[in-house]
Amino acid sequence: MAETLHFTRSLYAPEAVQEAARAFGHLATIDVSQGEDDIALVATDIDPEVAHVLLDELANHALVLTVQARG
Amino acid sequence: MSEETADFTFELSERELSFDVDEELYALDAIYGAAYLFVDRAYVFLARPAERKVRVRLRSKEATTPEALEALAGEFANELLNSQLRVRIGRSTAALREQYMSRAFFGQQQSSTIAELLAELDAEEMAEEPLEVPVPWAKGSGAEASDG
Amino acid sequence: MSTTQTRTLSVVRLPLVEDKLNFFRYGDVAGKKLVTNDTGAWHFLDEASFRDLLAGRVEPGHAHYEALAEKGFLRSGLDLGRFAEKMARKKRFVGQGPHLHIVITTLRCNQSCKYCHASRTNMDRVDTDMSLETAKKVVDHAMQSPSPYINFEFQGGEPTVNMPVLKFIVEYSREKNRYENKQLEHSLVTNMTYMTEENAEWLIDNEVLVCTSLDGPEELHNYNRTWSKEKNAYADVRRWIDYFNRRYVEKGRDPQLWHVDALMTTSRKTFDHWKQVVDLYVELGMHTIFLRPLNPYGFALDTWKRIGYTTDEYLGFYRQALDYILELNRAGTEIVEGTAAVFLMKMLTGDDPNFVDIRSPCGAGTGQVAYNYDGKIFTCDEARMTAAMGNDMFEIGEAGVTSYEAAYGHPTVKAMAVASLQDSLPHCETCWNKPFCGVCPMHNYMTSGDLFGQRPNSPKCKEHYTIASLLFERLADDPDGKLEQIFRRWTLTRPREQGSSCAV
Structure with a gap:
């Protein structure tokens, strides 16, 4: 089953979202597509043990990296 | 207030x-x-x-x-x-911080009073020259003193 | 199906008069507002006075005007030159180069401590001894540091297992220093169980500072520091501490400067013996006890279950032990808690102890380096241990191969500096504890896989924040000023430059 999350580009640094997707890549297959206003992540083949928190954790990581990048 | x-x-x-x-x-x-x-x-x-x-x-x-x-x-x-x-x-307080940081790390000698500092900052804004503060660990990054 | 409710809450928005203030940070400590600034100055305000400060009402005649103006919180009367000088003094270590040079003379060790992840090898592994040729390259490399103070700190394994290299480094660096004229020190971190009278006399005669490991009373020390069944590690440490201290006195050395220091590592078992640990340090005439937590990495899970603990458990222990140490001080016994002393030096003096683990940026590669037995250079000793676990990300060169410029201009050194420069780290940049604190990217990396870490999830952040809070809470509740006197004395108890692991 696929799960999708949309990150608003004006709120999340695209590199941060990419990096977060990479960091969680061992737990699911994560496709990243860059839209004009948002970045869509589609996660499939999610490790069942973490399926209930994967996208939430990934979103936290993307937020932290975005904040960090603003220095 | x-x-x-x-x-x-x-x-x-x-x-x-x-x-x-x-x-x-x-x-x-x-x-x-x-x-x-x-x-x-x-x-x-x-x-x-x-x-x-x-x-x-x-x-x-x-x-x-x-x-x-x-x-x-x-x-x-x-x-x-x-x-x-x-x-x-x-x-x-960003302008003040830039001033004392640059003095602390690079010893720039500039005016000491707030009034003089603010006048300087106004002049710089008018000249459209943004303040740049070199990062402390970068070698050779703007350590020159400027006697404003 | 869940229902959604809408609620509204009201909060007070404090007015701010922007042109009356200098930059400051603030937070809630001891039921008051604590304000701090970039020179390390701090001041407690009640809620009403804090609002006065923000609203520009702290003017001549206000109860806090003189203190806040003097400490540089107000624009009124602010002397930028003086403020910058104070800040420069606090940050004097920036750009000085590494002063702490940790040399692993061998990986061989005769003990197998429960918490050790120092990549030790057994005593038959002579191939993990540093050679004289490598030792010479290490000294040649280290002495190029522009730091006016250089400390060679010998670690291992058990460094005294390779005494010829230790002796060579002391003698060769002294010889080189005839031309360099730096303040040069040598210190040894030893378990004392391989000590001989001949070596002890050489160390005393050659003014090598000696620091040992003493985890507490016999049962605790011997539990942590497994040795052979026939031998008693505790008895050996006690015997050699007595020997060194006696010989220093016999040779007329100043006991303030010349005494064996000791380090303890807190394991779960320490919690049952914390009072005896402090009492033992007092009984031995130690000047400082450093209540160090375990680094929570590199352990097998079952080992961690036996000796590990949570940050909250550690901080509970720390609070109890700190208060006991203060009680002893009030009764006239002079003993200092090491971590507290590092923070207090930043809080109560115009100086900074340049303690490489608690400074901004951290000392990795810019204040300290570690040389493995084979000459490989690492940003710190933890980095060297990480390499032993199979990750050489923090290796920055090799003595005799890599130039000084290449090692200290290494991208990893820069990354460590950026990741620990608190002015640009989320939360640190606005935290009241920023002037007193420090971030360890290595700790972040080992606990979270990321050099930058996340402050809300960082055990080290919680540890530093809590320790600084404990100290400020005690300073805020000190009507007769006696506690501050004790704390101020702690900041003076540093006869040695704070370069080595032991010196506080």
């Missing part, structure tokens, strides 16, 4: 709460600053429901009660105010 109250309206459901924060009142950096502090307890997600508005959603990591969620909302509102205050203190 009197103190104002700020109203925060939030929506509460089983494990999460959400606010809409107005960027006209709170800098984006303030919203980030507050949101960052909650990543240990909550899953934090930001969205943009309208231009200049940020929707902050906090989903508790643990099972929770409505009272605990309300308390979390109160904490977030307080942090947002603190964060906004810190952003304003930071911005309004």
Whole structure:
């Protein structure tokens, strides 16, 4: 089953979202597509043990990296 | 100058709460600053429901009660105010900080009084030359003294 | 199906008069507002006075005007030159180069401690001894540091297992220093169980500072520091501490400067013996006890279950032990808690102890380096241990191969500096504790896989924040000023430059 999350580009640094997707890549297959206003992540083949928190954790990581990048 | 109250309206459901924060009142950096502090307890997600508005959603990591969620909302509102205050203190003192940092690390000799400093800053703004502060660990990055 | 409810809450928005203030940070400590600034100055305000400060009402005649103006919180009367000088003094270490040079003379060790992840090898592994040729290259490399103070700190394994190299480094660096004229020191971190009278006399005669490991009373020390069944590690440490201290006195050395220092590592078992640990240090005439937590990495899970603990458990222990140490001080016993002393030096003096683990940026590659037995250079000793676990990300060169410029201009050194420069780290940049604190990217990396870490999830952040809070809470509740006198004395108890692991 696929799960999708949309990150608003004006709120999340695209590199941060990419990096977060990479960091969680061992737990699911994560496709990243860059839209004009948002970045869509589609996660499939999610490790069942973490399926209930994967996208939430990934979103936290993307937020932290975005904040960090603003220095 | 009197103190104002700020109203925060939030929506509460089983494990999460959400606010809409107005960027006209709170800098984006303030919203980030507050949101960052909650990543240990909550899953934090930001969205943009309208231009200049940020929707902050906090989903508790643990099972929770409505009272605990309300308390979390109160904490977030307080942090947002603190964060906004810190952003304003930071911005309004940025020029002073640049001055004393550059003196501390690179020994630039410039005028000491606030009045002279502000006059200098005004002159620089008029000349459209943004202040640049070299990063302390970078070699050879602007250590030259300038006798303003 | 869950229902959604809408609620509204009101909070007070504090007015701010922007042109009356200098930059400061603030937070809630001891039921008051604590304000701090970039020179390390701090001041407690009640809520009303804090609002006065923000609203520009702290003017001549206000109860806090003189203190806040003197400390540089107000624009009124602010002397930027003086403020910058104070800040420069606090940050004097920036750009000085590494002063702490940790040399692993061998990986061989005769002990097998429960918490050790120092990549030790057994005593038959002579191939993990540093050679004289490598030792010469290490000294040649280290002495190029522009730091006016250089400390060679010998670690291992058990460094005294390779005494010829230790002796060579002391003698060769002294010889080189005839031309360099730096303040040069040598210190040894030893378990004392391989000590001989001949070596002890050489160390005393050659003014090598000696620091040992002493985890507490016999049962605790011997439990942590497994040795052979026939031998008693505790008895050996006690015997050699007595020997060194006696010989220093016999040779007329100043006991303030010349005494054996000791380090303890807190394991779960320490919690049952914390009072005896402090009492033992007092009984031995130690000047400092450093209540160090375990680094929570590199352990097998079952080992961690036996000896590990949570940050909250550690901080509970720390609070109890700190208060006991203060009680002893009030009764006239002079003993200092090491971590507290590092923070207090930043809080109560115009100086900074240049303690490489608690400074901004951290000392990795810019304040300290570690040389493995084979000459490989690492940003710190933890980085060297990480390499032993199979990750050489923090290796920055090799003595005799890599130039000084290449090692200290290495991208990893820069990354460590950026990741620990608190002025640009989320939360640190606005935290009241920023002037007193420090971030360890290595700790972040080992606990979270990311050099930058996340402050809300960082055990080290919680540890530093809590320790600084404990100290400020005690300073805020000190009506007769006696506690501050004790704390101020702690900041003076540093006869040695704070370069080595032991010196506080």
